Amino acid sequence: MFPIPFRKGVAFMEQLIQQLVNGISLGSIYALIALGYTMVYGIVKLINFAHGDVFMVGAFIGFYSITVMDLGIFPALLVSMAACALFGVLIERIAYKPLRNATRIAALITAIGVSLFIEYGTIYIRGAQPEAYPDGIVPLKSIDLFGVSISGQSLLILGVAIVLMILLQYIVHKTKIGKAMRAVSHDQDAARLMGINVDNTISATFAIGSALAGAAGVVFGIYYTKIEPLMGIIPGLKAFVAAVLGGIGIIPGAMVGGLLLGVIEALVSAAGFSLWRDGVAFVVLIVILIFRPAGLFGKNVREKV
Amino acid sequence: MLKVNDINVYYGNIHALKGVTLEIHPGEIVTLIGANGAGKSTLLKTISGLLKPKSGEILLEDEHVAGKVPQLIVKRGISHVPEGRRVFANMSVEENLELGAYLRKDKNGIREDFEKVYQLFPRLQERRKQLSGTLSGGEQQMLAMGRALMARPRLLLLDEPSMGLAPLLVKTIFRIIEEINQTGTTILLVEQNANMALSIANRAYVIETGKIVAAGTAAELGESDQIRKAYLGGH
Numbered sequence: 315m316f317p318i319p320f321r322k323g324v325a326f327m328e329q330l331i332q333q334l335v336n337g338i339s340l341g342s343i344y345a346l347i348a349l350g351y352t353m354v355y356g357i358v359k360l361i362n363f364a365h366g367d368v369f370m371v372g373a374f375i376g377f378y379s380i381t382v383m384d385l386g387i388f389p390a391l392l393v394s395m396a397a398c399a400l401f402g403v404l405i406e407r408i409a410y411k412p413l414r415n416a417t418r419i420a421a422l423i424t425a426i427g428v429s430l431f432i433e434y435g436t437i438y439i440r441g442a443q444p445e446a447y448p449d450g451i452v453p454l455k456s457i458d459l460f461g462v463s464i465s466g467q468s469l470l471i472l473g474v475a476i477v478l479m480i481l482l483q484y485i486v487h488k489t490k491i492g493k494a495m496r497a498v499s500h501d502q503d504a505a506r507l508m509g510i511n512v513d514n515t516i517s518a519t520f521a522i523g524s525a526l527a528g529a530a531g532v533v534f535g536i537y538y539t540k541i542e543p544l545m546g547i548i549p550g551l552k553a554f555v556a557a558v559l560g561g562i563g564i565i566p567g568a569m570v571g572g573l574l575l576g577v578i579e580a581l582v583s584a585a586g587f588s589l590w591r592d593g594v595a596f597v598v599l600i601v602i603l604i605f606r607p608a609g610l611f612g613k614n615v616r617e618k619v
Numbered sequence: 620m621l622k623v624n625d626i627n628v629y630y631g632n633i634h635a636l637k638g639v640t641l642e643i644h645p646g647e648i649v650t651l652i653g654a655n656g657a658g659k660s661t662l663l664k665t666i667s668g669l670l671k672p673k674s675g676e677i678l679l680e681d682e683h684v685a686g687k688v689p690q691l692i693v694k695r696g697i698s699h700v701p702e703g704r705r706v707f708a709n710m711s712v713e714e715n716l717e718l719g720a721y722l723r724k725d726k727n728g729i730r731e732d733f734e735k736v737y738q739l740f741p742r743l744q745e746r747r748k749q750l751s752g753t754l755s756g757g758e759q760q761m762l763a764m765g766r767a768l769m770a771r772p773r774l775l776l777l778d779e780p781s782m783g784l785a786p787l788l789v790k791t792i793f794r795i796i797e798e799i800n801q802t803g804t805t806i807l808l809v810e811q812n813a814n815m816a817l818s819i820a821n822r823a824y825v826i827e828t829g830k831i832v833a834a835g836t837a838a839e840l841g842e843s844d845q846i847r848k849a850y851l852g853g854h
């Protein structure tokens with residue numbers, strides 16, 4: 315009796331919403347990683363290409379915390395964030411700090427070296443074989459929205475991302491260290507004249523950015539299950555695209571850029587071009603670099619002389 | 620209060636300060652005048668710890684502070700208002716002032732100093748929440764000075780506070796510098812506007828290509844023919 319196109323329409327809407335949910339989940343992960351890129355770029359003008367590998371290390375630390383140390387997912391999340399924060403500071407102090415006054419290209423090449431070192435160091439230590447996050451560790455039930463079921467994992471990702479982003483906004487805008495970070499990213503010498511310790515402030519920025527990447531690694535493992543030592547490369551590159559999309563150096567830009575990129579990818583898949591999924595991020599990068607190189611949130615702030 | 624003793628400062632091969640010696644007594648306004656590139660900013664940066672001298676000493680009271688980090692210098696009571704203001708354009712007026720008090724822990728004292736700065740510069744209070752990058756040049760100068768005062772300095776280093784300001788505003792800024800001095804803050808004032816600087820200073824130094832070439836009371840230097848010719852536009 316009922317016309318078939320109507321049923322088809324409902325199915326299409328459900329599919330669309332389902333893809334949007336997937337896109338937002340994936341986008342939240344990109345956003346968490348992109349924040350670290352953008353914060354570090356904002357303060358030392360370095361594209362930290364090892365950042366995706368911190369994300370990978372975070373995923374493994376989360377995995378071992380859950381399977382070996384028998385922790386619940388929230389304690390595992392915290393352990394991973396703390397360890398990654400420390401790891402990020404170590405990378406900065408050992409690899410980047412000695413190059414603070416070197417050319418940008420020297421620092422960039424070093425970052426690529428650090429990235430390879432972490433990837434193959436991980437393989438050397440534990441082998442190249444993948445691991446799988448255990449099932450049934452998410453204490454959240456799926457919910458129904460417009461006939462679409464949203465999994466507990468998706469809810470967890472979204473919840474973690476929202477809480478961390480609110481926390482980050484609070485730190486950056488309300489706390490002393492956050493204000494110091496903004497001051498240093500604007501003008502290092504002027505910040506020094508306020509009595510700000512620039513080295514410690516830069517380390518704090520790496521710590522916070524790396525902790526967010528660690529959290530992203532854990533929720534990635536919970537959502538996609540499979541983790542392996544080279545898993546950081548593609549999400550790292552995409553998070554970099556997300557940071558550029560939002561405007562590199564701009565924190566809200568990284569959040570929006572990440573979510574947007576996740577949704578674009580999901581819609582491209584939904585439209586039946588799932589093979590183009592990974593390529594679309596780079597199309598976005600090219601388009602943004604041509605038409606709006608400062609990013610969606612970027613503007614040219616002129617200073618009065 | 621501050622003694623700079625025979626310091627030499629280099630930028631790579633460039634010998635920017637060549638054996639500079641000067642002294643500032645408590646409560647004074649001392650001005651340092653000189654042409655572009657003479658080394659005025661370099662001297663202030665060396666005192667505030669942004670640059671390290673290759674040799675020579677800087678004594679604050681009896682403490683050696685040459686080559687110490689700016690953090691320590693600020694803590695010891697020297698604040699530097701840099702050339703070109705260098706306000707944090709991406710932050711509000713209020714946040715800039717908070718950063719001026721970065722090393723302080725005395726909440727009540729900080730609140731008092733906010734009041735004092737707003738009294739000195741009512742314009743800043745009106746614009747408390749405004750992004751400092753959107754202030755006018757004169758307002759940014761006020762903010763840079765207010766920000767330095769938030770550290771409650773005993774010695775204030777001012778690098779060309781009149782730069783790029785309209786004559787009326789220059790007068791206001793100089794009146795405020797005198798006011799700050801009257802509340803007990805010692806001042807080292809770098810200026811190219813030698814007339815104005817000499818009019819409020821007790822003593823003055825003249826620097827040329829990295830060397831102090833004249834020193835004396837402001838009145839003496841104001842009357843010297845040589846100085847008038849070079850810096851005061853006299854004949």
Ligand SMILES: Nc1ncnc2c1ncn2[C@@H]1O[C@H](COP(=O)(O)OP(=O)(O)OP(=O)(O)O)[C@@H](O)[C@H]1O
Nearest residue numbers: 630633635653654655656657658659660661662702
């Ligand atoms: N970062 C730097 N690198 C190399 N040389 C420098 C640097 N900064 C200053 N100089 C040189 O040191 C000398 C003194 O510069 P300084 O900025 O102290 O002059 P100034 O008296 O403050 O001049 P102005 O009135 O133009 O501000 C100049 O010859 C300048 O070219």
Ligand SMILES: [Mg+2]
Nearest residue numbers: 659660661702
């Ligand atoms: Mg200068």
